[in-house]
Each structure stands twice: as C-alpha cells, then as structure tokens.
Amino acid sequence: MESSKVIHAFYNDDEIVLDAVKSVKADGHHIEEVFCPFPVHGLDKAMGLAPTKLAITAFFYGITGLSVAIWMTNYMMIQDWPQDIGGKPSFSWAENMPAFVPIMFELTVFFAAHLMVITFYMRSRIWPFKKAENPDPRTTDDHFLMEIPVHNNVEELTALLEKTGAVEINVVDKH
Amino acid sequence: MYQFSGKLKTFSLALIALGLIGIVISFASAPSTIDEAKEIIAHQSSHGDSHGSSHDVKEEAHSEASVDNHSVEKAHSADHKNDAYAEESAHGSNHDDAHAEHVLHQLQNKPWSALYVSLFFFLGISLLVLAFYAAQRVAQSGWSIVLFRVMEAITANLVPTSIIMVVVVIAAAMHMNHLFPWMAEGVFDPTSPNYDPIVDGKSWWMNVPGWTIRSIVYLAIWNAYRWFIRRNSIKEDTANDGYKTFKLNYNVSVGFIFLFMLTESMMSWDWIMGLDPHWFSTLFGWYVLASLLVSALTVIAFVTIYLRSKGALPAVNDSHIHDLAKFMFGFSVFWTYLWFAQFMLIWYADIPEETTYFVARFNEYKLPFLGMVVMNFIFPILLLLNSDFKSMPWFVIIGGIVILSGHYVDIFVMVMPATVGAQWSFGIPEFSALLFFLGIFIFTVFSAFAKASPIPKGNPYLEESEHFHYYNIEHRGEGSDHH
Numbered sequence: 001m002e003s004s005k006v007i008h009a010f011y012n013d014d015e016i017v018l019d020a021v022k023s024v025k026a027d028g029h030h031i032e033e034v035f036c037p038f039p040v041h042g043l044d045k046a047m048g049l050a051p052t053k054l055a056i057t058a059f060f061y062g063i064t065g066l067s068v069a070i071w072m073t074n075y076m077m078i079q080d081w082p083q084d085i086g087g088k089p090s091f092s093w094a095e096n097m098p099a100f101v102p103i104m105f106e107l108t109v110f111f112a113a114h115l116m117v118i119t120f121y122m123r124s125r126i127w128p129f130k131k132a133e134n135p136d137p138r139t140t141d142d143h144f145l146m147e148i149p150v151h152n153n154v155e156e157l158t159a160l161l162e163k164t165g166a167v168e169i170n171v172v173d174k175h
Numbered sequence: 176m177y178q179f180s181g182k183l184k185t186f187s188l189a190l191i192a193l194g195l196i197g198i199v200i201s202f203a204s205a206p207s208t209i210d211e212a213k214e215i216i217a218h219q220s221s222h223g224d225s226h227g228s229s230h231d232v233k234e235e236a237h238s239e240a241s242v243d244n245h246s247v248e249k250a251h252s253a254d255h256k257n258d259a260y261a262e263e264s265a266h267g268s269n270h271d272d273a274h275a276e277h278v279l280h281q282l283q284n285k286p287w288s289a290l291y292v293s294l295f296f297f298l299g300i301s302l303l304v305l306a307f308y309a310a311q312r313v314a315q316s317g318w319s320i321v322l323f324r325v326m327e328a329i330t331a332n333l334v335p336t337s338i339i340m341v342v343v344v345i346a347a348a349m350h351m352n353h354l355f356p357w358m359a360e361g362v363f364d365p366t367s368p369n370y371d372p373i374v375d376g377k378s379w380w381m382n383v384p385g386w387t388i389r390s391i392v393y394l395a396i397w398n399a400y401r402w403f404i405r406r407n408s409i410k411e412d413t414a415n416d417g418y419k420t421f422k423l424n425y426n427v428s429v430g431f432i433f434l435f436m437l438t439e440s441m442m443s444w445d446w447i448m449g450l451d452p453h454w455f456s457t458l459f460g461w462y463v464l465a466s467l468l469v470s471a472l473t474v475i476a477f478v479t480i481y482l483r484s485k486g487a488l489p490a491v492n493d494s495h496i497h498d499l500a501k502f503m504f505g506f507s508v509f510w511t512y513l514w515f516a517q518f519m520l521i522w523y524a525d526i527p528e529e530t531t532y533f534v535a536r537f538n539e540y541k542l543p544f545l546g547m548v549v550m551n552f553i554f555p556i557l558l559l560l561n562s563d564f565k566s567m568p569w570f571v572i573i574g575g576i577v578i579l580s581g582h583y584v585d586i587f588v589m590v591m592p593a594t595v596g597a598q599w600s601f602g603i604p605e606f607s608a609l610l611f612f613l614g615i616f617i618f619t620v621f622s623a624f625a626k627a628s629p630i631p632k633g634n635p636y637l638e639e640s641e642h643f644h645y646y647n648i649e650h651r652g653e654g655s656d657h658h
Contacts, residue, residue: 041646059560087525098519 005150006032008135009161010143010168014040017144020164021046024148027160032147035139054123058116065111066104073100135172143167177487179625183617190614197607201286209272212279280353281598287352288594289604291343295446296470296586297612298336303464303471305330305401306435309428312404318498320640321490323631324624325479327408329471330401331623332616337394344390348383354594357381357452374452381452386445393438400431411633418635439464450593454532456521462513463589469506469551470582473575475499478620480568487629493566494645500565500574504555507578511552514585535592540599543584550581566645583609 011017018040024031031047044051074093077100082090089095121127139145146166148157154171161169206212308326311319319326347354357374361367363382365375374381407424414420440460448459456462476499482488521529536544554577564570591599631637 055562098515098522101515101519 004174005154005171006174007148007150007154007157007161008168008170008172009146009148009164009166010136010138010170011146011165012143012167013165014038014144016165017146018043018046020146020161020166023164024146024160029148029157029160032149034147035135035145037140037142037144040144054116054120057119058112061115061119062108062112064115065107065109068111069100069104069107072107073103177482177485177621177625177629179621183621187614187617187621190610190617192614194607194609194611194614197603198286198290198611201289201604201607205286206279206282209275209279212282213271213275215282216275216278278598281595284353284594285598286604287343287354288590289608291354291594292583292587292590292605293608293612294336294339294343295590296583297332297616298340299463299467299586300471300474301330301333301336301616302397302435302439303467304475305333305397306432306439307468307471307475309400309404309431309435312425312428313432315425315636317636317639318495318643320631320634320636321488321643322475322479322495322499323408323634324627324629325482325488326475327405327627328620328624329474329478330405331619333398333401335615335619336612337398340394341391344387348387355386355449355452356593357449358383371452377452380444381449386449389441389445393442396431396434396438400427400434403427404431408631409627411631412628414633421633421635447589450590451532454529456517456529456532458513458517462510462517465506465510465513466582466585469503469510470579472499472502472506473578476503476571477575478624480572482624482629484568487624490630490641492644494643496568496571497562497566497645498643500559500571503571503574503578504559504565507551507555507559510582510585511548514548514551535596536588539597540588540592543588547581547584547588550577551585554578554581 009020011020014036017034017036021031021034021043025046025048034043034047036043070093077096078090078093084090088099093100134140135147136143136145146161148161150157150171158169206215304326308323308330311323311326346352347358350358350360353359356362357371357377359369361369362371363375363378364370365372404424404427407420407427411420411424443460443463447463448455476496479488479491479499480496483491518533521533555574558570558574558577559565587605634640
C-alpha cells in the first residue's frame with residue numbers, strides 16, 4: 001500500500017483557525033483533525049462534529065449507583081441481619097430509608113462521576129504510558145494545526161490554505 | 176412599550192372579585208359557637224371520613240398514654256393550643272365539650288389560615304424575586320439584564336401583598352384570629368389555666384408588641400428597597416452620568432442583600448415557626464428561603480415566557496430561558512437538600528420536642544407531605560435534567576406548574592397543621608384565596624411592566640445580555656452572531 005499524504009496547515013490564532021475550518025468545510029474538503037493548545041469555542045460546531053453522549057452515560061451510571069446502594073443497604077441492614085441499633089426501625093427498608101439516603105446519594109455521585117471519567121478515557125484512548133500522537137510539539141504551546149488528507153490536489157489545497165491565513169503549510173507522509 | 180391588554184386586566188379583576196367572594200363566604204360560614212362545631216363533628220363522624228376517623232385514632236392514642244405511642248401523644252398535646260383542654264381531658268371530665276371547643280378554634284382558623292398560606296406564598300415569591308434581582312446586580316451578571324424589567328415588574332406585587340400582610344399582622348395582634356397560639360390570653364400569666372411555661376420562657380422574643388413591630392419593619396425594609404431600586408433602575412435608562420446611578424444601585428443592592436438575609440430568617444421564625452411555638456429548627460429560615468426562591472425563579476420564567484410570546488421581550492432568547500430553567504432545577508435540588516436535612520436530623524435523633532412537628536404532619540397530612548417531595552424534587556429533576564428540555568418553553572411551563580403547586584403545598588404543610596390540625600381540606604377558602612392573590616399578582620405585575628421600557632437601556636451589561644448564548648443551543652439552530 002502506498003503511504004497516504006496529508007497536509008499540515010499551521011495557524012497562530014484561534015479566531016483564524018475557526019474561520020479557516022469554516023472556509024475549508026465550505027470548499028467541500030474533509031478535515032481529518034485539528035490540534036489546538038486549548039479548547040476553541042465553536043470549533044466542534046464548525047467542524048460538524050456530533051454532540052457528545054457522555055452526559056447520557058453518566059445518567060445511567062448514576063442510576064446504577066443508586067440501585068447498588070439500595071440493594072446493599074436493604075441486604076445488609078434489613079435482610080441479612082436486622083438488628084435493633086439505637087431503636088432504628090429495621091422491619092422494612094422503607095421505614096429506615098432516611099438513614100440510607102446519604103449513602104444512596106454518595107454512591108450515585110460516585111458511580112456517575114468515576115464511570116463517566118473512565119468512559120471518557122476509553123473513548124478518547126487516553127491511558128498512562130500511551131505514546132503521544134502529536135504531529136508537532138508547537139501545537140501544545142502556541143500553534144494550531146489543521147490536518148487534511150490529500151487526494152492528488154496538493155496545489156489546490158495549498159492555495160486555499162494560504163488564503164485562510166496559514167503561517168506554515170507542510171505536505172507529510174502518514175503511515 | 177408593552178400594553179397591558181384589556182382582556183388580561185378584566186381577567187385579573189374577575190379573579191380578584193371571585194376570590195374575594197369566596198373569602199367572604201368562607202369567613203361567613205366558619206362556626207362561631209361550640210354547638211355549631213359539635214354539629215360539624217357529628218356530621219364528620221357519621222360520614223366516617225378520613226378526618227373524623229383520624230381524629231378518633233388520635234383520641235385513642237391520647238387516652239392510652241402508651242409507651243410506644245409516646246411521640247403521637249406528645250404531638251397530640253403540643254398540637255392543642257388550649258392547655259386548659261389538656262388539663263380537662265386528663266381529668267376525664269367534660270371531654271366532649273373540650274374537644275368541641277378545640278375543633279371550634281381549628282374551624283375558626285380555617286379561613287384565616289387559607290388566606291395566610293396564599294398571602295405568604297405570593298408575598299414570599301415577590302420578595303425572593305426582589306432578592307434574586309438584587310443578587311444579579313451585585314454579581315454583575317451578564318446574562319440577566321434583559322430580564323431586569325420583568326423582575327422589577329414582579330416585585331410590584333410586593334406592595335399590595337405587604338399591605339394585606341400588615342392588616343393580617345394587626346388583626347392577629349388584636350386577637351381577631353387564633354393563628355398564633357402564643358398570642359392567646361393568659362399564656363404568659365402564671366396564675367392563668369392557659370399558662371405555658373415553655374412559651375413564657377421565649378417571651379423575650381415572642382411577645383405581641385415586639386412581633387408586630389418586627390413584622391412591620393421587615394415589610395418596610397423590603398418595600399423601601401423595591402421603591403428605590405425601581406425608581407433608580409428607570410433613572411439608569413437616561414442617566415448618562417458615567418454609570419454613577421448604576422454604581423449607586425450596586426451599593427444599595429449590596430446593603431439590601433445583607434438586610435434581606437437577616438430579615439428573611441427572622442420573618443420565617445416570626446411568621447411561620449411562631450405558629451408552632453413549642454418547636455424550633457435552626458435551618459428553618461434557609462428552608463423557607465429555598466422554597467420561596469425556587470418558586471420565585473419559576474414565576475420569573477413564567478412571566479418571561481408569557482411576555483416573550485406576546486412579543487414584548489425581543490431580546491430574550493432560548494438561552495435566557497435555559498438559564499432560568501437551570502436555576503429552577505438547581506434550587507429544586509437545594510430545597511430538597513434543606514427539606515431532607517431538616518427532616519432527617521429530627522427523624523434520626525427522634526427527640527420528642529422536635530419530632531412532634533413531623534409526627535403531626537406525617538399522621539394528618541401524609542399525602543401533601545409526601546406528595547410535595549415528588550412534585551418539588553423527583554418530577555423537576557427528571558424533567559429538567561436534559562439540557563435540551565431546559566430551553567423549550569413548553570417543558571419549562573410543565574415543570575414550573577408542578578414546582579409552583581408543590582411549593583404551595585409546602586407552605587400549606589408548614590402552616591395548616593399548626594392552625595387547623597386535622598380539620599384541613601382544600602376547598603373554597605383555600606382556592607378562593609389563591610385566586611384572589613393570583614388576580615392581584617397579574618394586575619400589579621403587568622401594569623408595572625407596561626410603565627417602563629422593557630429594555631434597561633442604561634445598563635452597561637445590556638449588550639452582553641442581548642448576545643447571551645449557551646453553547647449547546649447553537650446545535651439546535653439558534654445561531655449566535657459572534658464568538
């Protein structure tokens with residue numbers, strides 16, 4: 001297989017890169033990736049990325065945590081060994097429910113928060129000792145990089161990117 | 176400029192008239208003698224309805240004086256204002272007469288309590304809109320400027336509700352009602368059969384002159400700030416004085432927030448906690464605050480959505496509605512937190528002098544007491560959790576109706592068990608009081624909104640507010656012009 005080529009266009013301002021993304025999209029080119037040193041408001045919308053579903057997963061993780069807390073308190077305090085501890089009514093779960101609310105709340109938050117973070121790591125493919133996928137170290141400091149795949153249209157793309165205010169344009173091989 | 180439509184004006188006046196008729200009927204039909212009360216009791220037990228039977232259960236618990244029903248018994252005696260009655264019933268003499276007298280007082284309290292619940296609800300909402308407005312000024316918030324005139328218009332309702340509150344306060348001080356049991360004759364007199372040493376120990380705070388003066392001072396402070404800030408906010412529009420007026424309004428609002436937090440706590444002790452003079456709770460002021468604050472934000476959202484649908488608020492977009500709904504959601508959770516914190520601490524320790532408060536509510540008011548948790552917490556949290564739903568006026572209205580009803584029930588459950596006990600119901604007195612104050616609300620709020628420009632032109636944050644956009648609404652097509 002021949003190695004595919006991509007164009008790396010560098011910008012040094014978030015407003016300029018946002019406008020560049022809009023004009024590249026308007027010209028009908030696919031943008032593979034944009035590397036930024038910080039979040040740029042509206043970039044996902046300009047690139048046409050779908051909204052995240054992370055909040056929805058968190059909701060279900062929270063319900064899971066709540067269920068675990070209800071099951072745990074009911075099993076331990078009511079079913080397994082219903083002792084009289086300081087006169088608390090342990091005849092049924094509902095009667096003693098107010099005492100279980102703090103742990104129900106905390107486990108809901110715990111499950112929702114931690115499982116959502118782990119989901120985020122897995123979906124974003126982030127873990128310790130992972131090799132950084134950074135095409136240019138300057139994009140972590142003060143440069144923005146737009147990566148566009150090339151299909152025998154290097155001249156046309158270069159002309160377009162130059163018009164959008166790119167400070168540097170490189171054609172590189174991508175494996 | 177907004178025009179207060181004749182249709183809406185007629186509607187509000189009709190509500191006031193209808194409510195007034197209902198209030199007059201409820202006062203006229205309250206029993207005035209023991210015999211009338213006895214008739215009502217006989218009528219109740221012959222029907223065997225829930226009120227009659229729950230009363231019977233209570234009597235039984237009382238006479239048994241059993242160990243396991245200790246708290247129920249405590250509730251029973253605490254819930255009876257008339258100590259003479261407790262004495263008599265303990266001796267077993269004249270029991271029926273004393274019972275009838277007790278019920279008579281509760282029935283006589285009904286029209287007053289019905290009026291008081293609605294009055295406090297509407298007064299509190301207007302007050303908390305004022306406090307939220309002051310907080311927005313102090314926080315120098317950028318999003319809410321286009322809603323300032325809506326909030327100012329809602330606070331106009333503070334004036335008539337305060338006047339009615341002064342009337343009710345004076346009526347209570349003149350013994351025209353039995354809402355506050357500690358105001359009864361002989362409670363502070365050791366030689367009287369009504370003597371109550373526990374309440375007497377609190378007489379340094381709970382005395383009629385002090386209470387009346389404090390009540391009027393609270394109302395005066397709130398109304399003074401409202402009058403000042405409304406006048407000066409309109410002045411801002413044309414001031415052109417290098418934001419001098421704006422800064423003055425900022426400083427006065429800081430002062431008001433401070434005074435408000437003090438007076439709001441004391442108001443909730445005087446006007447609500449004073450209904451149960453044997454009971455006390457330290458976080459009660461915040462709890463009342465949370466209940467009124469979430470209602471106030473819902474009312475701001477309602478009036479905003481209505482006015483926007485009439486085209487009177489061109490600068491308000493879905494993101495402003497989204498922010499209001501976020502506040503409604505957040506403060507619903509905050510209310511639940513305080514409600515539960517108060518309930519759970521008392522339930523857990525189960526000290527009889529504190530527990531009576533919830534025993535009375537749990538035995539006689541089970542449906543409203545538990546129902547309001549569903550209405551004020553579970554429903555809003557599920558409906559308003561989704562970010563898209565929060566920017567749809569239709570969803571905000573549905574959630575808001577449930578939240579407002581839930582907090583009316585909340586005030587109802589704060590007041591009624593102490594004043595009418597088992598004799599509660601939701602009928603003509605309660606409903607007509609609601610209509611009456613709703614009519615006053617609509618009339619004052621919309622005529623106040625029509626009196627000033629709907630856009631506070633002189634505010635330095637106006638530009639920011641007009642371009643306010645919450646990011647995920649952009650995904651749904653409401654464009655933002657600039658980032």
